[in-house]
Amino acid sequence: MKIEQLDVGQGLILAPIAGVTGLPFRKIAKGCGADLVFTEMISAAALIRNPRRSETYFMSRDDARPVAAQIFGADPHEMAHAAAFLSEEPVDLIDINMGCPVKKVIRSGAGAALLQDRPRASAIIRAVVRASRIPVTVKLRSGWDASEICAVEIAQAAEAEGVSAVTLHPRTRTQAFQGRSNWEHIRQVKEAVKIPVIGNGDVQTPADAKRMLLQTGCDGVMIGRAALGNPWIFSRIRAFLMTGEALPPPDPQTIMRTLIEHLTLEASLVGEARAVLRMRKFAAWYARGLHGAARFRHRVNGVTGYAEFCETAQDYFSMLTLQSDVTEPCHGRKQTPVV
Ligand SMILES: Cc1cc2nc3c(=O)[nH]c(=O)nc-3n(C[C@H](O)[C@H](O)[C@H](O)COP(=O)(O)O)c2cc1C
Numbered sequence: 001m002k003i004e005q006l007d008v009g010q011g012l013i014l015a016p017i018a019g020v021t022g023l024p025f026r027k028i029a030k031g032c033g034a035d036l037v038f039t040e041m042i043s044a045a046a047l048i049r050n051p052r053r054s055e056t057y058f059m060s061r062d063d064a065r066p067v068a069a070q071i072f073g074a075d076p077h078e079m080a081h082a083a084a085f086l087s088e089e090p091v092d093l094i095d096i097n098m099g100c101p102v103k104k105v106i107r108s109g110a111g112a113a114l115l116q117d118r119p120r121a122s123a124i125i126r127a128v129v130r131a132s133r134i135p136v137t138v139k140l141r142s143g144w145d146a147s148e149i150c151a152v153e154i155a156q157a158a159e160a161e162g163v164s165a166v167t168l169h170p171r172t173r174t175q176a177f178q179g180r181s182n183w184e185h186i187r188q189v190k191e192a193v194k195i196p197v198i199g200n201g202d203v204q205t206p207a208d209a210k211r212m213l214l215q216t217g218c219d220g221v222m223i224g225r226a227a228l229g230n231p232w233i234f235s236r237i238r239a240f241l242m243t244g245e246a247l248p249p250p251d252p253q254t255i256m257r258t259l260i261e262h263l264t265l266e267a268s269l270v271g272e273a274r275a276v277l278r279m280r281k282f283a284a285w286y287a288r289g290l291h292g293a294a295r296f297r298h299r300v301n302g303v304t305g306y307a308e309f310c311e312t313a314q315d316y317f318s319m320l321t322l323q324s325d326v327t328e329p330c331h332g333r334k335q336t337p338v339v
Helices: 023-031 044-049 051-058 076-086 103-107 111-116 118-131 151-160 183-192 206-216 233-243 252-270 272-287 293-301 306-327
Strands: 012-014 036-038 067-072 093-098 136-143 165-172 197-200 220-223
Touching: 012 023, 012 233, 023 036, 023 252, 044 051, 044 067, 044 076, 051 067, 067 076, 076 093, 076 118, 093 111, 093 118, 103 111, 111 118, 111 136, 118 136, 118 151, 136 151, 151 165, 151 183, 165 183, 183 197, 183 206, 197 206, 206 220, 206 233, 220 233, 252 272, 252 306, 272 293, 272 306, 293 306
Parallel strands: 012 036, 012 220, 036 067, 067 093, 093 136, 136 165, 165 197, 197 220
Antiparallel strands: none
């Protein structure tokens, strides 16, 4: 997959997730096979008010690229300003958020509110494309509600304004994250535009990714929730697409090394004390489905120092390794179904 001149490999993409897809997790996902990673959404207004305060959201390194910096806002001038600023930073794409369902964002006229205000949506896209020196993409939902499905019209308008790719999460704003995403909308958008289309929504396994590609014809697959604590999903999808092979889930030692690498990356950004707090939710995700995960979560939540965090992780995952030596081949984790 290519977005303009940018090589996006097989189009396996880490979704923007607020509070999660900071530089440490983006780097880990990249190391586990993601072809492109997204920052969480960045307020254009906050960015132009004080760019250095927003820097933690978009800072990058070579081993965490290519990266798309996602911005949100309701004012075309602010959005253009933010895009011009970011296109001088080490990022590869500017993505416009047109899907966030959160009330505070909607009330400001941004995110999914733009699905109901086409003139403003077009003005924002036009301004951002003009101001940006790197390719611009748009991530949207199917529409405001079931009676107002507008993904095809918005994708066509975005293409006409010079956008280089679109991502569709085919749920409506009123659905938020309920129900199933409707992949048929991805197929319709793919048929309606010439620019690359990235499909998103409910891809949990390598087989889901293959099904989405086949059913919709989309060029890339974006994965959000299924990558939490499970960045290996990218290499597992790649293997499955290329050879049909269902790779086994990672063993406990691999999970432990990744968890500690993740902690170390966080610590280098925000210091050890804050990193340990931030890593509580990630630790819970890395241990999800493993034997004794609840007790491990409980222990991690009581940890305050970096060394103690590492020791707790080593104790827990070594115990799982010992168990899995006896109970092979499941490594203690319920096998993720591949088909
Ligand atoms: C906690 C959370 C935070 C999210 N933050 C963002 C965001 O900042 N920007 C965005 O475009 N989408 C955001 N999303 C939506 C995801 O990018 C994705 O579209 C959605 O989760 C569907 O994909 P999935 O089924 O693979 O998770 C968020 C989703 C969740 C669950």
